[in-house]
Amino acid sequence: MIHPVILCGGSGTRLWPSSRKAYPKQFAKLLGKESLYQSTLRRLSGEGFGPPLVMTNETFRFMASQQAAAIGLMDAQVVVEPCLRDTGPAILTAALMLERDEGADALMLVAPSDHVIADVPAFLSAVRQGVDAAQTGALVTFGVTPDRPETGYGYLELTAKPNGSGAAIALASFREKPDAETAAAFLAAGTYLWNGGIFLFRTGDVIAAFEACAPQLLAPCRAALEKGAEDLNLFRLDLDAYGSAEAISFDYAVMEKADKVSAVPLTCKWSDLGSWDALWKEEGPDANGVSTNGAVTVIDCADSYLRSEEENMHLVGLGLKDMVVVAMRDAVLVAEKSRAQEVKDVVKTLRAAAAPQADDYPRFHRPWGWYETLCIDERFQVKRIMVHPGGVLSLQSHHHRSEHWVVVSGTAEVTVGEQTKLLTENESVYIPLGAVHRMANPGKLPMYLIEVQTGSYLGEDDIVRYEDVYGRG
Template sequence: MATIYPVILCGGSGTRLWPVSRKSYPKQFCPLFAGGSLFQRTLERLAGQGYAEPILLTHQDFRFVVAEQLSDAGFQATRILLEPAGRNTAPAICLAALEVAAADPEGVLLVLPSDHLLADSAAFHAAVTAAAAAAEAGHLVTFGVTPDRPETGFGYIELAAAPEAGAQPFRGFVEKPDAARAAEMLASGRYLWNSGMFVFSAAAILAAFDAHAPEIRAACARARGEGREDLCFFRPEPEAYLDNPDISIDYAIMERSQGMVVPLDGGWNDLGSWRTVWSESAPDGDGVATTGPALAIGCRDTLLRAEHPDQRLVGIGLDRIVAVATGDAVLVADMDRAQEAREAVALLKAEGAPQATEFPRCYRPWGWYERLAHGPRFQVKQIMVKPGGILSLQSHHHRAEHWVVVAGTARVTVGEEVRLLSENESAYIPLGAVHRLENPGKLDLHLIEVQSGAYLGEDDITRYEDVYSRS
């Protein structure tokens, strides 16, 4: 039996779950439910099943988030491939197939998005087994989820007859339908939801690229051949990778091939809107689901979600409403229109609002920082540095900084001077001074940073040394 190589796609920057999911920290890395992030749940789904270590594809901006969440979940990866920019699923899968083919020409890829839920792991693994058998016979296989409602937010797969156990041919893909068409398809019993999960051998999918999208195969081969190692990551050559078209595997390959589908009844949910998050949040007898410091009074079929521990979200007399509050943004929407959050993000981006894409808390390989206050010529941040974390040796052209240690121990370099600071001690970094902050201790380091100057943007930084190889 061929080895199965999980390929996890974790580079997306979805906006449908705004304001919790944003470009700087998208939903696959967010703890939407207890038990870790969706990405970590995807990893756990593969544990103990005899699969090879996963291959991960992500955007270069998420590389340290992926590595940290991978480690926190107790996993290792064969490769973490960094896309310089998203080019949709076809180029990502082609790049992964080239990786597998180089190590194991008979290897089978199990391609999984990192932001889906699957309640029934046993059903999922049974479906993978059936799909892998078909893949070893040379077929390109996808998974179709048995629908339980006339959903307009998913694409569908049309079958020639009613679904049966194991792999079977399908007629084609159907775009997201309107409500009437979705009801007709559900009643017919010949349609499955398109899950976006696939199984095929490296040889078969690369042959399909040669036949239907040779330009993608060529661009990915050049990007891989001219790429470079970077710490525990691999960077494809950027210009070559960006020569790829922006196209999904469905359009590039599956719709042009005689593929197979395996029906899946595994409690699948792609969490594509706040309505689907509400359905997975254990609503009570009145259909009300609350998360965080939220209180519902006389509400029905409503989701109330408060993300910040210092806020209180109260809903009174709400019916089919989604209300989601973070520290810097609030979404209130009709349950049936919650997918339009992406339109709100587009409008906020047009206004230049940072809430469209960024969180007040920004994650870095050494820890995180969070903006607490700002005004003309000043900004106040809280900074957390993990044990062993080291910020780059750097300087600023337009600002001075003052650090006050709140908890833990800091090693501070300013020019030629190196000092250890403990709780309630401080350091001043003059404008233009070369400096560095480290946590040499075994506990998290927390400090308050006060910046002052004419320009306080994050791009006012010159790095001289960096253990994380950031330019």
């Protein structure tokens, strides 16, 4: 049996504005009706796979659980990293957990949560080839057979050319992202693969590799696991212990130093969706080189990508060439397609200007559901709120605002002071300033309501929590 380990803590910025720190690309529905994270879970489930182990952070812990449950994976184990320490400590901690529970011979397949692999049977065939090598004690990585001189990926240098059998080949070296001339030389040589960031090994072998190559990580990761605790349906690593581990990638910590490393060629179509031009390719450009997503009209455009994230926002492209245009409610990106890799620098500029759009998503996700602001002024704010079936907001009060709730779909259980009552569609309730209150969804369907806030201060930090089923302070 193979035990999937899904790395799900990243907050990539190269697909801004659709991907932001508060809601990164692995959870977004960039392609199709499921998120990249959900597609990854499906790809690594079923016959031959054990329950997935999901390594994520504090911000995404509930999102990871909810999206797994939404596709029927109720046995996913979500592990909360209390601080960011890169992939080295994350993979080591996962290996220690699996060794404890499954033994030193347990196979673990480590994969990012935000990659696109269309040909799942071909990918699983490559995994089976990797199993053969891993059973001999090798640390196996998976490299994508390049079809162009790509400068946006790191490379794996093989000791021999792939012979078409798909078998693992000993690795000569890891190579950083090259310039265009070097990338062309790599492609011509035939002994280089794109570094896919996917790994397979036995738990005992990778722990031994850490002991040899990065022994300083063992003690803090073991302590973080031993001092960790169950928290609701999650497992939370100990903050002090995990925080004392060096922040280092798995490649730097182990793979570039280990003795027995092999690579399995992946011949299937693959993308890490690392830029908007990558998504342009995945969407499938038409005869004019144009890809679109959402409510978009194209007139006399070529070699461009146009995307509208809002149902009520119709994006029109007129006479565009080699452009990327992405429209959201609170931000619009207009860029030359050739400069798509520079979008991450846009986010740095916005952060320097303290623009909330740099990191905040227009829809704020919470463990109970989500909310979005429809209108805001100096002394009032109008929100739309969705509460999942069974979702419960914290028991709380506010110092500076009162609220009026109108249920527009579903059923709400509302507590104001000592009184609790049920509200259905088109019923409302007023929450005076300072009143202790709570709402919940006791029904089987999502509940939607409109909230109107009025007061002298409308910030989200004006919340006094008395009780919270999700353990938030």
